[in-house]
Amino acid sequence: MAVAYKDYYEVLGVPRDASADDIRAAYRRLARQYHPDVNKEPEAEDRFKEISEAYEVLRDPEKREQYDRLGANWKAGQDVSGTSGFGGGFGGGPDGGFRDVRVDFGGGGFGGGDFSDFFEGIFGGRGRGRASGGFEGFSSRGSDQETTLELSLEEAARGGRRRITLADGRDYEVNIPPGVRDGQRIRLAGEGARGPGGGPPGDLMLRVRLRPHPQFDVDGRDLEVELPVTPWEATLGATVEVPTLNGTARVRVPPGSSCGRRLRLRGEGLPDPGGSPGDLYATVEIEVPKQLSDEERELWERLAGTSSFDPRRNR
Amino acid sequence: MALTQVHTTGTVMVGIEVVAREAGLHPDLVRRLVRMGVVDRSGGTRATPLFRNDAAGELAKAARLRHDLGLNYAGAVLACQLLARIDQLETRLRRYEPRNDRPR
Numbered sequence: 001m002a003v004a005y006k007d008y009y010e011v012l013g014v015p016r017d018a019s020a021d022d023i024r025a026a027y028r029r030l031a032r033q034y035h036p037d038v039n040k041e042p043e044a045e046d047r048f049k050e051i052s053e054a055y056e057v058l059r060d061p062e063k064r065e066q067y068d069r070l071g072a073n074w075k076a077g078q079d080v081s082g083t084s085g086f087g088g089g090f091g092g093g094p095d096g097g098f099r100d101v102r103v104d105f106g107g108g109g110f111g112g113g114d115f116s117d118f119f120e121g122i123f124g125g126r127g128r129g130r131a132s133g134g135f136e137g138f139s140s141r142g143s144d145q146e147t148t149l150e151l152s153l154e155e156a157a158r159g160g161r162r163r164i165t166l167a168d169g170r171d172y173e174v175n176i177p178p179g180v181r182d183g184q185r186i187r188l189a190g191e192g193a194r195g196p197g198g199g200p201p202g203d204l205m206l207r208v209r210l211r212p213h214p215q216f217d218v219d220g221r222d223l224e225v226e227l228p229v230t231p232w233e234a235t236l237g238a239t240v241e242v243p244t245l246n247g248t249a250r251v252r253v254p255p256g257s258s259c260g261r262r263l264r265l266r267g268e269g270l271p272d273p274g275g276s277p278g279d280l281y282a283t284v285e286i287e288v289p290k291q292l293s294d295e296e297r298e299l300w301e302r303l304a305g306t307s308s309f310d311p312r313r314n315r
Numbered sequence: 316m317a318l319t320q321v322h323t324t325g326t327v328m329v330g331i332e333v334v335a336r337e338a339g340l341h342p343d344l345v346r347r348l349v350r351m352g353v354v355d356r357s358g359g360t361r362a363t364p365l366f367r368n369d370a371a372g373e374l375a376k377a378a379r380l381r382h383d384l385g386l387n388y389a390g391a392v393l394a395c396q397l398l399a400r401i402d403q404l405e406t407r408l409r410r411y412e413p414r415n416d417r418p419r
Contacts, residue, residue, distance in 0.1 A: 037376050143333045
């Protein structure tokens, strides 16, 4: 394949007999001008690569000498693939003379990114998979990332698919297992940080956080809810409605229930895909009327006068 | 397993080892660049700082500038800060410049 000759001296704007100091100074001046971190013009990066390639050759006396030997023939034409300097003496083919040339691409720059076919034709291929900053040949798995996935208790209980969008714009359709618990992680394989040097990406972990619920407290797979009852329901016993995640259920309040008594509703807690669901615990809270009608007051006064119950007697 | 944290604002927060790996730099060099002010920690503690996930890009840029322009690290840090300032000023300037496609 025809490979166009590159005049590295012209690229750096130095004469062919320039000293090493002149070459370095020219490179630094052009690098400051065209470095992609400094110059945002679209052609700057290509120009900088060209400058870096030229400097890579001319700063090294051995490579410069090899290049100069080719240079003696370059005026034969821009296409140098058929010249004796290139095809014969410079190892353009697989049996060429410079397979052993080690090119030093020491750490960190843009410049060593991808040199031209011309360069590789003379000096051989360069290392691939270098990290952005300096460990040549360094490649590893990307780091795992973690973000928080907030769910309501109802969403966590029933599971299903949920679309999430991250701050960086990535969005995913996530499968939430029914009964997912607070703190549990959902793994999205391969969606973490990219691996340095072309390594495989890490995973994205979604850590589930359950939003506080206005009625239910969560304890593992069990739920707790307050159950307000009247004094006469607590005393005489009653069957009352209690809220559940799926609606309501009826629970029997045994006679003589004091505040704090816990009534269990089996299986009304959070589901467990691998086992039995948790329970719902309704805690009795006795509430008294703040305002009484005349008749109510009279009845309470009759009860007070009749009852011998004294909760402080045995304390 | 190394984990990164995400701030409630959605910004990914990563530890110094992760920043170093993503920037392709040695963790000791990252610590040095942090001390020189290339990036500031965004969370964690003084002993185990956390950084925004774009910190790796800033650190890698400082390393590139040092290498490619023949600067020392202090010069590279100054260059990074000046470039950031230029970016800010150019953004502001664009807001005040009349656009050519607007009718006069």
